[in-house]
Amino acid sequence: MEKYLVELNGISKRFPGVVALDNVSFNLRAGEVHALLGENGAGKSTLMKIIGGIYQKDDGTVKIRGKTEEYSSVGEAAALGIAVIHQELNMCRHLTVAENIFLGREIEKFGVVDFKAQNEQTANILSDLGLDFSPDTVVDKLPVSKQQMVEIAKALSTNADIIIMDEPSSSLTERETEELFRIIGDLKSKGKGIIYISHRLEELERITDRITIMRDGKYIKTMNFKDTTIEEIISLMVGREITEKYPHEDVKRGNKIMEVKNLSTAHVDNVSFELFAGEIIGFAGLVGAGRTELVRAIFGVDRITDGEVIVFDKSVKLKSPRDAIKAGIVCAPEDRKKEGLLIKLNISENIALANLDTIANRIGIISSKKEKDLTKKAIKELRIKTPSSRQEVKNLSGGNQQKIVVGKWLVRNAKVVIFDEPTRGIDVAAKVEIYNLMNKLKKQGIGVMFVSSELPEVLGMSDRIIVMCAGRITGDMQRSEATQEKIMELATKFQAEVIE
Numbered sequence: 443m444e445k446y447l448v449e450l451n452g453i454s455k456r457f458p459g460v461v462a463l464d465n466v467s468f469n470l471r472a473g474e475v476h477a478l479l480g481e482n483g484a485g486k487s488t489l490m491k492i493i494g495g496i497y498q499k500d501d502g503t504v505k506i507r508g509k510t511e512e513y514s515s516v517g518e519a520a521a522l523g524i525a526v527i528h529q530e531l532n533m534c535r536h537l538t539v540a541e542n543i544f545l546g547r548e549i550e551k552f553g554v555v556d557f558k559a560q561n562e563q564t565a566n567i568l569s570d571l572g573l574d575f576s577p578d579t580v581v582d583k584l585p586v587s588k589q590q591m592v593e594i595a596k597a598l599s600t601n602a603d604i605i606i607m608d609e610p611s612s613s614l615t616e617r618e619t620e621e622l623f624r625i626i627g628d629l630k631s632k633g634k635g636i637i638y639i640s641h642r643l644e645e646l647e648r649i650t651d652r653i654t655i656m657r658d659g660k661y662i663k664t665m666n667f668k669d670t671t672i673e674e675i676i677s678l679m680v681g682r683e684i685t686e687k688y689p690h691e692d693v694k695r696g697n698k699i700m701e702v703k704n705l706s707t708a709h710v711d712n713v714s715f716e717l718f719a720g721e722i723i724g725f726a727g728l729v730g731a732g733r734t735e736l737v738r739a740i741f742g743v744d745r746i747t748d749g750e751v752i753v754f755d756k757s758v759k760l761k762s763p764r765d766a767i768k769a770g771i772v773c774a775p776e777d778r779k780k781e782g783l784l785i786k787l788n789i790s791e792n793i794a795l796a797n798l799d800t801i802a803n804r805i806g807i808i809s810s811k812k813e814k815d816l817t818k819k820a821i822k823e824l825r826i827k828t829p830s831s832r833q834e835v836k837n838l839s840g841g842n843q844q845k846i847v848v849g850k851w852l853v854r855n856a857k858v859v860i861f862d863e864p865t866r867g868i869d870v871a872a873k874v875e876i877y878n879l880m881n882k883l884k885k886q887g888i889g890v891m892f893v894s895s896e897l898p899e900v901l902g903m904s905d906r907i908i909v910m911c912a913g914r915i916t917g918d919m920q921r922s923e924a925t926q927e928k929i930m931e932l933a934t935k936f937q938a939e940v941i942e
Contacts, residue, residue, distance in 0.1 A: 445508045447472050447604050447635040448493060453502035455488055457837065459829035462488040465502075466661045468654055470604065470635040475626060475649050477638045477667070480656035480679050481869040482839040483827040486639050489656070490606045493637070494526035495519030506604070517546075525602035527593050527610050535582035540564035542581055543596045567595050572621050586777055587614050587729050594622065598629075605629065608639045612867045615729045615895070623649055641869045642896075643672050655679055680871045688902025689874060690921075691881045693720040695905075699857050699889040700771075702740065705749035709735040711913040712749070717858060717889040722880055724904030725893045727933045732913035733893040734776055737860045740891075741773040742766040753857065770857035774847045774864055776893070782847035785836040789828060789846055790817040792835055796850035820849030825875060844868055848879065859883055861892035865899065877903055897926050911935045 448470040455463040463485045470476050478486050491497040493504070495516045504511055506522050513519055516526075533542045540560045549559045564577035573591055581589060594610060607626075611619045626636060626649050638650065646653070646667060653670070655662040655678045662678055696719030705713045710732045717723060725733045738744040740751055742760040750757050751769075758769040766773070775781040783792055794801060794813045801812040817831040824845040828838060835843055844864065851859065861880070865873045880890050880903060894900050900907055907924045909917035909932040917932035 446470055446505070447507060448637075449505040449508075450489070450493070451503050451505075453489065453492060453504070454500050455485075455492065455497060456500055459833075462659050463492075463499075464659045466656065466659070468661070468664075470637055471651075472603070472633045472635050473630050474651040475630065475636045475638050477640065477646055477650045477653040478656065479639075479643075479653055479675060480662075481871050482842055483658075484656040484679070484869075485659040486656055487608060487839065488659075490526065490608060490637065490639065493519070493604075494524055494606060496526075520600060520602070522604075523602045524604045524606070525597040525600050526606040526608070527597045528608050533581050533589065533592065536580065538578045538580055539568070539575065539584075539592050539595075540577035542592060543567065543599050547600075563599070564595075567599050571595055571598075571625065585729060587618060590614060591618060594625075598625070603634045604637075605634060606637045606639075609641065609867045610638075611640065611642060611645065619645070641867065641873075643675060643870065644898075657681055676870050679869065687870070687874070688899065689877050689881065690903055691885070693881075693884050693905075696720045696887055699754065701752040703750050703752065705736070705739060705751065706747050707735060707739045707744050708747070709744075709913050710739060713910075713913075713915055714749075715908055715915065715918060717891065719887040719889055720884045722884055722890040722892065722903060722905045724900035724907045725891065725910060726897060726900045726907055726929050727910040729895065730912075731910040731933065733910050734862055735913070736910070737773060737862055737891065737893060738775075740766065740858075741771060741860060767854070770855065771860065772851040772854055772856045772858070773860040774844075774851065774862065776862040776866070778843055778847045783835050783843060785843075786834065788832045788834050789821070789826070789838075790814070790831040792846055793817050793820055793850045797854065800854070820846070820852055823852060824849050824879070845872070845875075848876065856888060858889045858891065861890070863894060864892055865894070865896070873899075897929060900929070901926065909933055 446469040450466065450468045453463055453466045466485065466489060468489065480486050488497060492499050495513050495518055498514050511522060513522065534545065543564050544560045549556045561577040568577065571591060575584060575588060581592060597605060611622055614622060629636060640646065650667040652664060653667050653675065654664040655675065657679060698716055699719050700717040703714050713736060727733050735744055739746050740760065742763045742765045746760060751760055753769045758765065760766050779785055790813060793816050794808065797816060801816065802808045820826065821828065821831060826842050826845050826849065828842065835846060848864065864876050868876065883890050901924055905921055907919055907921065907929065908915055909929055911933050916935040
């Protein structure tokens with residue numbers, strides 16, 4: 443019999459009201475990339491957390507290098523040569539890059555932490571990964587894409603030979619993704635096994651040897667990637683055929699809702715554009731182009747230093763998100779855990795908090811019926827997979843968390859809805875649900891703005907595409923005019939310049 447690095451047989455895991463895993467089997471060979479695929483809520487992350495020592499299985503066996511193992515902590519898993527790169531960033535943001543990488547296994551000298559040695563080793567790791575930031579950079583000062591690379595660096599620093607990568611490329615630029623693939627190729631050549639979870643199916647052919655598909659907590663099928671097609675994979679993942687990946691709908695454009703005139707912030711330079719009712723504008727550009735900073739300013743998060751935002755011909759002062767919401771502008775932010783959710787609260791509480799002005803009376807007493815109705819509507823319309831509206835958000839999959847970020851704005855009388863990377867870390871079927879929500883909003887006469895790093899998504903769902911580079915708009919074109927090549931040319935127009 444073949445000796446696997448990892449072999450799981452009959453794994454089951456139950457949470458209150460939920461069977462997360464039901465008799466699942468999986469194996470990993472040395473020197474291969476084995477992709478684990480399925481919709482959000484299929485059980486992929488739960489299975490990986492069992493391998494990584496975060497969760498303990500209820501039934502089944504785990505073999506590491508042919509030997510049955512019983513372990514119950516991340517430390518014990520690490521001692522077995524297992525490292526996990528999580529989809530959701532799990533770092534101490536107030537600490538430096540080096541401090542995060544060596545957290546829990548600090549280098550000591552004479553009984554105290556040797557920060558110099560840690561920084562030197564971190565510098566070597568960052569250099570090997572082609573990263574250009576310093577070991578003593580505080581993590582919170584880095585953009586999400588760089589924080590993701592710190593997670594990867596931390597996992598690789600342990601010299602593990604079983605590496606679990608859960609959506610590692612979801613926040614990376616194209617160049618960083620290429621570098622990640624180079625690193626993966628190097629790890630394979632050294633005989634390390636990689637379990638790779640990704641919803642970006644198009645990238646699998648670059649690195650994947652085998653795939654295993656899960657659905658609703660159950661094992662469906664394992665096959666060689668070269669023996670299948672993306673269409674077959676999607677069908678097995680969702681249990682049905684998805685006829686259209688980007689369900690764009692043409693809607694007659696209405697009146698002008700919002701105008702941004704000569705807007706500037708610390709990272710945005712003299713930006714102007716208009717948004718009309720029934721229109722979806724996609725914002726394209728490389729990481730650092732200023733797209734997120736622009737929508738943060740429009741939502742009242744970042745300070746506007748010059749220019750104005752006009753909603754229905756009335757200039758509005760946006761000093762806080764409260765001002766934006768009052769003006770009819772709402773936003774689903776890029777970092778859902780940090781800015782979009784209170785993960786220790788349940789679904790109902792998260793949705794209620796964004797709508798207190800509609801569900802509470804004049805003296806602040808919340809109507810439990812209104813709260814229940816709002817939550818029920820969001821769960822139904824977005825098909826949020828949960829045993830109860832009282833389920834804590836932290837126990838939901840990343841895709842279902844993202845749906846709640848969007849769902850809490852569904853009932854507001856919003857005129858402008860902003861989505862910043864709305865489908866990051868979401869499976870194919872859930873992406874289509876978000877796209878259908880965008881279509882629904884524009885058919886209701888709402889103006890939709892969305893930022894995305896996935897060019898096919900921007901091209902597929904936008905009515906109009908605005909391209910940014912170095913904080914400025916470099917292109918504004920109709921859907922029919924846009925091509926991937928044209929967008930990339932505009933996205934690099936001022937790449938060598940730096941805005942002070």
